[in-house]
Amino acid sequence: MTYHPYFILGEDRPSRWLITCDHAANTVPPCVANGDLGVAPGDMARHIAYDVGAAGVSRHLSDLLDAPAILSNFSRLVIDPNRGEDDPTLVMKLYDGTVVPANRHVDQVERDRRLNAFHRPYHRAVARLAARQNNSVILAMHSYTPQLNGREKRPWHIAILHDRDSRLATPLIARLREEPDLCVGENEPYGGHLDGDSIDRHAVLTGRVNVLIEIRNDLIETEDQQRGWAERLAPILTETLAKTGL
Numbered sequence: 045m046t047y048h049p050y051f052i053l054g055e056d057r058p059s060r061w062l063i064t065c066d067h068a069a070n071t072v073p074p075c076v077a078n079g080d081l082g083v084a085p086g087d088m089a090r091h092i093a094y095d096v097g098a099a100g101v102s103r104h105l106s107d108l109l110d111a112p113a114i115l116s117n118f119s120r121l122v123i124d125p126n127r128g129e130d131d132p133t134l135v136m137k138l139y140d141g142t143v144v145p146a147n148r149h150v151d152q153v154e155r156d157r158r159l160n161a162f163h164r165p166y167h168r169a170v171a172r173l174a175a176r177q178n179n180s181v182i183l184a185m186h187s188y189t190p191q192l193n194g195r196e197k198r199p200w201h202i203a204i205l206h207d208r209d210s211r212l213a214t215p216l217i218a219r220l221r222e223e224p225d226l227c228v229g230e231n232e233p234y235g236g237h238l239d240g241d242s243i244d245r246h247a248v249l250t251g252r253v254n255v256l257i258e259i260r261n262d263l264i265e266t267e268d269q270q271r272g273w274a275e276r277l278a279p280i281l282t283e284t285l286a287k288t289g290l
Contacts, residue, residue: 047073049162050169051115053103059111060181061281062173065102066126066166066242067095067186068115075161076122082145083121091189092139093119097264098187104274105185109281112173116166121147123158125166126186128240134163141193167245174246181212181285182247182254187261188233201263203229205256207237209248212255216284233258253290255281 051068070093072079087093099115106113116125120136121144127134135155137147150158174180191197202220206213213236220228236256237244247254257277264270 053113061111063113065115068099070094077146095187096261100270108278184256200229203258205236
C-alpha cells in the first residue's frame, strides 16, 4: 500500500489562510526501519519526534478560520520537513540527548529515498495549496518544549517567529502583548529563519504574507487546551490581518 505522507483538511475552504503543521505526527512509516527508529516510546512522545499539540490546534484553527490545513504524517526524526534538503539536521542522529539508532548509518541513498517518499511530496502539496489563491496567507503552526535537557526553563506561553518579512508578525506580536495573561516571545526560543525551511520556501521566497506561531507544548497537551488556544487565536488572527490591510 502507498503511504500518505500528509493529510489535507478542508481543501476547498475559501479562506486566504493556509495552515501548515510540519511536525504534526510522531509516526514512523513501515517502510522506514520497519516502523521503529529504535527510540524508546517515551522519547517518541516528546518534542524530539513531533510538535506536541500542534496538530490539534491546527485542526481547530482550520475549522474556525474556514481554511485548509496540511499536516505531516511522519515524524521529524524520519526526515524533517521544516529543513532544506541540504540542511545537515535534515535527518537527526542525536536530538536533545536522545540517540536515534536507525538514523546512525543513514547514507545518501537512504536520505534521498526519504526525501522522495515524504519530504518532497509534502512540500509539493503545500506549494499547490498555497497557489490556490493569489493572496494566500501562510500560518505555520508549531510547538516547543518548556525546557531542553540541561537548559533554562522557557517562560513564553506563545512566540511569533519571523525574519525579514514581518508584515504580519510585528502587528500580531503587538496584539498578543495586549493580552494581560500572556508572556509573548519574538523569535524565541529559536530564530525566525532557516534557509530552505517551510516559511522560507513557501512564503518568503514567493512574497506571500506569513506568520509562524509557536506555543509552549505543556499548554496544549489536551484536546480542550488545543481547542481553547485555537478559539483564542482565531479572532486575533482575523482582526490583525484585517487591520494590516495586507
